[in-house]
Amino acid sequence: MTAFDSLMAFQHETEALAQVAGRLGWDQETVMPRGAAAQRAEEIGALEAVLHARRTDPRVGDWLSAIDDAALDPVGAAKMRHIRRSYARAVKLPETLSAALARVTSRAQGIWAEARAADDVGHFLPVLEEVLRLKREEAAALADGGDLYDALLDDYEPGATAAEIGAMFDRMRTRLVMLRERIMGAGRDPARLSGQFPEEGQLRLAHEAATRFGYDWRHGRLDKAVHPFSSGSGTDVRITTRVDERDPFxxxxxxxxxxxxxxxxxxxxxxxxxTPLGAGVSMGVHESQSRIYENQLGRSRPFTGWLFGRMQSIFGDAGAADAEAFYAAVNRVHSGYIRTEADEVHYNLHIMMRFDLERQLIAGTLGAADLEEAWNTRFEHDFGVAVDRPSNGVLQDVHWSVGLFGYFPTYTLGNVYAGCLNLALHSALPDLDAALAKGDTGAATGWLREHVQRHGGFHEPKAVIEQACGFEPNEVPLLDYLDAKFNALYHL
Structure with missing residues (x-):
């Protein structure tokens, strides 16, 4: 075997073990007995130690030194790009740190869920302090004297920097706030849905919607979780949701x-x-897919018209007078507490707040003990509403408990990418709205599969979007889309 062949065989086993680790995480969030949390933390820590040892194995360095990337075909060169980057990061981290992070974040996730259910921030703070200490240690090892937050961000969006993202957020914030103020001053407040929507019917409709959007049930499943997430890749890709019988959305x-x-x-x-190409290339690109499915397609007037009919069929009463009132309810703008339930106008403001707070946490200018006060003060300033309880505030998101510092900004980056893709999609498919009105997303999801999804990790993140759209990704298409949609909806 050549050095390249040996490296690929070794990497294949490492990727397989990483999938097993992901399955343990899925199990923990969905069906694991509550009393198993401590043991699961040890299991995940042990597996992470094995993975870290493989990722830093001296043979990997020897193989990398023996391979001439210029002699490889484009697919081989792309694989090498990922492995070289991963190896360079992995060898900077001690195995003890990687295993400790895996154990602590597994334990912290369960403690966070308990604290959230009890609205008890104090129960969560000690383990959050542990997570923060280890993440700062990890960032320092990776940064080589550079920006600590950038070192963590690079795990989720390779090549991005906090300065670049912060500048984009500043440009976006002005237009978003102006749009929100016009909406709030319009004197229009679409009615929420009324009534009760039983869980069985909601899950049946969710299953149907997933099928309509092309989810392959032969290689996936839908379960419930406290915080919805997806897990896995290739032939085993699982999704989760949650149910509130008063709010089917x-x-x-x-x-x-x-x-x-x-x-x-x-x-x-x-x-x-x-292989290293067998997963989404970055979380920003990943979010571009989830956000365009959810918003530009799923919350569009044509698709909600079809959905209104399905709601009537399943529940007898869709909770709205007609399809137009239903569309307005789906897209109602309000200053709610919860990020995952936020409308398209407010959503990115939620992300910008978290981005600023977690940069301070990693820099050490904000401590865990002061986080709740900082959150509540910033939220009231940005949204004009006082946080009523921790589960609606600092305890609402799972991310910090599991150490995902640097992850939050990729949500807005995904929205920006989705805005660009939506512009290209409608240009390529002039009859898209007519298809969506029938609940048919096939043309749209097929276009996204061809131009984005099938490439996996082959291209760099921005290159995927630029090749799909024909222009360099930027925030203007998203902001133009939001202005057009909500100016029409609120008669501005």
């Missing part, structure tokens, strides 16, 4: 959002299975 749009993630993983070229 929570279940339905959480499902469609996670279907976007799941379809990305299911749509990757099968030849890339269990």
């Amino acid at each position: 929570n279940c339905l749009y959480s499902t469609i959002h996670e279907v976007g993630h799941g379809c990305y993983e299911q749509g990757i070229d099968p030849a890339y299975l269990l």
Whole structure:
């Protein structure tokens, strides 16, 4: 075997073990007995130690030194790009740190869920301090004297920097706030849905919507979780949702959002299975798929018209007078507490707040003990509403408990990418709205599969979007889309 062949065989096993680790995480969030949390933390820590040892194995360095990337075909060169980057990061981290992070974040996730259910921030703070200490240690090892937050951000969006994202957020914030102020001053407040929507019916509709959006049930499943997520890649891609019988949109749009993630993983070229190219290239690109499925397609007037009919069929009463009132309810703008339930106008303001807070946490200028006060003060300033309880505030998101610092900005980056893709999609498919009115997303999801999903990790993140759209990604298409949609909806 050549050095390249040996490295690929070794990497195949490493990728397979990483999938097993992901399955343990899925199990923990969905069906694991509550009393198993401590043991699961040890299991995940042990597996992470094995993975870290493989990722830093001296043989990997020897193989990398022996391979001439210029002599490889484009697919081989793309695989090498990922492995070289991963190896360079992995060797900077001690195995003890990687295993400790895996154990602590597994334990912290369960403690966060308990604290959230009890609205008890104090129960969560000690383990959050542990997570923060280890993440700062990890960032320092990776940064080589550079920006600590950038070192963590690079795990989720390679090549991005906090300065670049912060500048984009500043440009976006002005237009978003102006749009929100016009909406709030319009004197129009669409009615919420009324009535009760039983869980069985919600899950049946969620299953149907997932099918409509192309989710492959032969290689996936839908379960319930406290915080909806997707997991896996290749031939085993799982999604979760949650149910509130007073609010069917929570279940339905959480499902469609996670279907976007799941379809990305299911749509990757099968030849890339269990290779470095066999997963989404970045979280920003991943979010572009979940957000365009959920928002530009799922919350569009044509699709909600079809959905209104399905709601009537399943529940007898869709909770709205007609399809137009239903569309307005789906897209109602309000200053709610919860990020995952936020409308398209407010959503990115939620992300910008978290981005600023977690940069301070990693820099050490904000401590865990002061986080709740900082959150509540910033939220009231940005949204004009005082946080009523921790589960609606600092405890609402799972991310910090599991150490995902640097992840939050990729949600807005995904929205920006989705805005660009939506512009290109409608240009390429002039009859798209007519198809969506029939509940047919096939042309749209097929276009996304061809131009984005099938490439997996082959291209760099921005290059995927630029090649699909024909222009460099930027925030203007998203902001123009929001202005056009909500100016029409609120008669501005």
